[in-house]
Amino acid sequence: MIDLLPxxxxxxxxxSFADVLAAEAPLSRLHREVDGDxxxxxxxxxxxxxxLGIPADKGGLGCGAVEEVLLMREAGRQLVGPGLxxxxxAAQLADDGTPFIDGSRQASLSIAAGDGQYxxxxxxxxxxxxxxxDGLTLIEEHAFSNAIESRGIDDTVALSRATLQVPSGDSEAxxxxxxxxxxxxxxxxxxxxxxxxxxxxxREQFGQPIGAFQAIKHRCADMALRCExxxxxxxxxxxxxxxxxxDATFQxxxxxxxxGDAALQNSRANIQVHGGIGFTExxxxxxxxxxxxxxxxxGGGTRxxxxxxxxxxxxxxxx
Amino acid sequence: MEYSxxxxxxxxxxxxxxxxHANVPTEKRPSEGxxxxxxxxxxxxxxxxxxxxxxxxxVEYGGRGLSLMHQLIxxxxxxxxxxxxxxxxFVALNHGGPTLMARGSEAQQAFxxxxxxxxxxxxxxxxxxxxxxSDLAGIRMRAVVDGDHLVVNGSKIWSSYADVADWQExxxxxxxxxxxxxxxxxxxxxxxxxxITVRPIRTMAxxxxxxxxxxxxxxxxxxxxxxxLTEGWSVAMSTLSFERGTAMIPHQVELQRTIEELIGLARxxxxxxxxxxxxxxxxxxxxxxTVRAEVAAMRAMTYAAISRAARSxxxxxEGAMVSLYFAELFQKVHALALDMLGAGSIERAGxxxxxxxxxxxxxxxxxxxxTTEIRRNIIGERVLGLPRGAK
Numbered sequence: 254m255i256d257l258l259p260x261x262x263x264x265x266x267x268x269s270f271a272d273v274l275a276a277e278a279p280l281s282r283l284h285r286e287v288d289g290d291x292x293x294x295x296x297x298x299x300x301x302x303x304x305l306g307i308p309a310d311k312g313g314l315g316c317g318a319v320e321e322v323l324l325m326r327e328a329g330r331q332l333v334g335p336g337l338x339x340x341x342x343a344a345q346l347a348d349d350g351t352p353f354i355d356g357s358r359q360a361s362l363s364i365a366a367g368d369g370q371y372x373x374x375x376x377x378x379x380x381x382x383x384x385x386x387d388g389l390t391l392i393e394e395h396a397f398s399n400a401i402e403s404r405g406i407d408d409t410v411a412l413s414r415a416t417l418q419v420p421s422g423d424s425e426a427x428x429x430x431x432x433x434x435x436x437x438x439x440x441x442x443x444x445x446x447x448x449x450x451x452x453x454x455x456r457e458q459f460g461q462p463i464g465a466f467q468a469i470k471h472r473c474a475d476m477a478l479r480c481e482x483x484x485x486x487x488x489x490x491x492x493x494x495x496x497x498x499x500d501a502t503f504q505x506x507x508x509x510x511x512x513g514d515a516a517l518q519n520s521r522a523n524i525q526v527h528g529g530i531g532f533t534e535x536x537x538x539x540x541x542x543x544x545x546x547x548x549x550x551x552g553g554g555t556r557x558x559x560x561x562x563x564x565x566x567x568x569x570x571x572x
Numbered sequence: 573m574e575y576s577x578x579x580x581x582x583x584x585x586x587x588x589x590x591x592x593h594a595n596v597p598t599e600k601r602p603s604e605g606x607x608x609x610x611x612x613x614x615x616x617x618x619x620x621x622x623x624x625x626x627x628x629x630x631v632e633y634g635g636r637g638l639s640l641m642h643q644l645i646x647x648x649x650x651x652x653x654x655x656x657x658x659x660x661x662f663v664a665l666n667h668g669g670p671t672l673m674a675r676g677s678e679a680q681q682a683f684x685x686x687x688x689x690x691x692x693x694x695x696x697x698x699x700x701x702x703x704x705x706s707d708l709a710g711i712r713m714r715a716v717v718d719g720d721h722l723v724v725n726g727s728k729i730w731s732s733y734a735d736v737a738d739w740q741e742x743x744x745x746x747x748x749x750x751x752x753x754x755x756x757x758x759x760x761x762x763x764x765x766x767x768i769t770v771r772p773i774r775t776m777a778x779x780x781x782x783x784x785x786x787x788x789x790x791x792x793x794x795x796x797x798x799x800x801l802t803e804g805w806s807v808a809m810s811t812l813s814f815e816r817g818t819a820m821i822p823h824q825v826e827l828q829r830t831i832e833e834l835i836g837l838a839r840x841x842x843x844x845x846x847x848x849x850x851x852x853x854x855x856x857x858x859x860x861x862t863v864r865a866e867v868a869a870m871r872a873m874t875y876a877a878i879s880r881a882a883r884s885x886x887x888x889x890e891g892a893m894v895s896l897y898f899a900e901l902f903q904k905v906h907a908l909a910l911d912m913l914g915a916g917s918i919e920r921a922g923x924x925x926x927x928x929x930x931x932x933x934x935x936x937x938x939x940x941x942x943t944t945e946i947r948r949n950i951i952g953e954r955v956l957g958l959p960r961g962a963k
């Protein structure tokens with residue numbers, strides 16, 4: 254049986270992810286105060302979603318990677334802060350994930366920036382942190398030294414720089430982060446597509462909606478095509494991970510590459526479709542570009558995923 | 573979501589693999605003319621005799637009526653076995669036959685369908701005209717009823733395999749006063765009728781696989797018209813509903829094989845700077861990784877198309893997405909191959925020859941069966957709901 258569309262149960266779950274995140278995390282929040290979506294993450298914990306992929310006997314909901322990417326896609330659409338991913342991974346990696354699952358603790362993401370330097374995203378005092386690099390490592394705050402506040406490409410994500418020495422970490426968790434990143438990038442690519450299409454239907458020039466012009470229509474069609482490729486590949490990769498298939502590493506790397514390209518190209522194209530308003534700070538379009546650039550550096554840049562993909566054996570027909 | 577194979581699926585895969593291994597022709601497929609026709613029809617006949625003549629066709633028409641899952645397995649194994657393309661049998665198997673099944677009379681079906689499935693009849697398409705390409709409804713070629721015949725005058729173009737075909741699916745204008753999509757007839761045309769002249773056209777790849785066809789007072793029996801004198805557009809469109817999302821599978825598997833071959837080649841030949849292996853060149857390896865990821869995504873898109881087909885009886889406009897993705901990926905892969913081959917890419921010899929041929933032939937993928945511009949219009953208008961308007 255091959256079915257790459259959500260079944261009824263998955264569809265119901267996806268709808269509740271979409272409904273809750275659209276209501277609780279509208280993009281408009283990102284033009285106001287920045288809090289790393291900490292309150293939102295606590296709300297999601299109250300719904301049990303932080304433990305979505307954690308077995309029921311460990312306090313989670315016992316779902317798989319497929320359900321996780323359904324959540325991440327919606328998180329990507331609403332530009333939910335990286336603390337969500339960090340906290341969910343911390344819940345999976347910690348010896349006792351309970352404080353993360355129940356929302357009493359959160360984690361930040363720390364990205365290796367070379368020479369023992371790390372860039373911490375949305376780190377708050379007392380948070381745990383997930384250090385990316387050679388695998389993923391869950392660390393406590395005292396492991397950092399020389400922490401200084403900095404400014405990121407994305408003003409809606411707090412950035413600090415710190416020094417850290419970590420041993421090589423968990424490569425399975427790193428793979429899961431890559432898959433989730435792909436799903437988040439798909440959500441952002443879809444948000445860009447939807448924003449551009451909605452605008453192209455109402456903005457009129459030369460006496461007609463600009464979406465009637467092929468120059469705009471074809472740009473939008475390309476955005477839709479990239480979303481379709483990225484989302485179907487991400488689902489296929491999630492199935493590979495859940496099924497313990499040999500080609501899971503290959504499929505996940507492919508998903509991350511395709512989704513990264515989709516988010517980057519779509520978020521840029523969305524600004525162009527919007528014209529002058531797209532260049533302003535008040536327009537949401539710029540948020541998608543900044544956030545995409547950020548996610549493209551989480552869990553390894555595009556080049557490292559290209560190398561990983563080429564190092565894999567070719568997937569077989571019935572793999 | 574699911575991706576799993578039952579024991580029965582695996583047994584079926586073994587059966588298919590075994591049959592293909594024993595039966596796939598080993599000799600090289602001729603690229604044009606009567607030799608190509610003989611090769612393609614013989615291969616179809618052999619598949620028919622093995623019970624594989626029409627895997628998607630209903631059993632009542634001599635087909636196998638396979639489930640979507642088994643069709644997928646067949647196509648995957650077919651491509652992995654290096655089996656030849658349907659070639660000049662394509663139009664008969666994928667257009668003529670299915671259209672007759674959907675809209676043909678009992679007599680039309682009884683005559684043509686057994687011949688098609690057995691590889692005894694080659695069909696070509698007569699849709700495009702010099703003045704009607706992307707704008708297919710702009711067909712002008714006239715057909716006038718005279719007694720119990722249609723009298724046809726004019727010309728058709730880009731008719732693949734017309735030089736070796738027995739029959740043609742022909743779209744003609746029967747009533748120029750009706751709206752553009754209304755006054756058309758879809759008729760079977762016997763290619764041996766007096767007044768038909770076929771002029772083969774050489775493609776940029778150097779072969780004559782398509783033709784211009786001229787009609788000088790060609791008299792087609794009215795009994796060969798399918799679905800009524802003004803129903804041609806809807807008859808032509810009915811073929812599309814036969815396609816259940818599986819059409820792109822052979823292309824996807826074949827392209828995946830091509831990319832793996834290219835990666836293998838990159839491990840052997842020197843890079844563009846003449847020093848290290850091509851795979852160690854940063855630009856080449858980045859491009860190889862990109863196309864490898866993209867063909868993986870094309871596989872996932874194809875599976876999604878099959879999943880949609882399993883849920884809905886009417887194919888949606890999403891089909892345009894996979895074919896658009898394929899066309900651009902195919903061209904990207906072969907452009908990369910030529911860049912990789914360096915100086916070897918200008919010599920039609922040895923390893924380069926096949927890459928060069930496919931590079932040149934590949935330009936058709938963004939034109940034939942709807943240009944990529946038309947496919948983008950379909951996605952924009954029918955998937956995204958953007959307004960129709962200035963073209």
